[in-house]
Amino acid sequence: MRYIHHIFICTNQKAEGKQCCGEERGMDLVKECRRLLSEKGLKGEVRVQKSGCLDACEFGPACVVYPEGVYYQNLDPQKMAEIVEKHIVGGHVVQEYVLTDFERKI
Numbered sequence: 001m002r003y004i005h006h007i008f009i010c011t012n013q014k015a016e017g018k019q020c021c022g023e024e025r026g027m028d029l030v031k032e033c034r035r036l037l038s039e040k041g042l043k044g045e046v047r048v049q050k051s052g053c054l055d056a057c058e059f060g061p062a063c064v065v066y067p068e069g070v071y072y073q074n075l076d077p078q079k080m081a082e083i084v085e086k087h088i089v090g091g092h093v094v095q096e097y098v099l100t101d102f103e104r105k106i
């Protein structure tokens, strides 16, 4: 495995009026996540990427963390900091932010 974790943060922008994570809000979270990881010296070990729609639009802004495949919902900078601290650094999924409400595809 190339990275310890791979984090995809939705930055998808839909037409006005449609619910989405939004390019601007999503990009703010991407930048914040990268900043936090850099601060913790994890820049080369954890990859953060902006992504298209994660099919969790009504729960956005959303991200998914691999290799666990855990989706997090309704993100903001504070929740992102907690996810980095507890999940990425500490190895414990932050259950209270996990998206469990959507239909499984597999």
Ligand code: FES
Pocket (backbone or CB within 6 Å): 010, 011, 012, 013, 019, 020, 021, 022, 052, 053, 054, 055, 056, 057, 058, 060, 061, 062
């Ligand atoms: S727009 Fe972000 S999950 Fe669909």
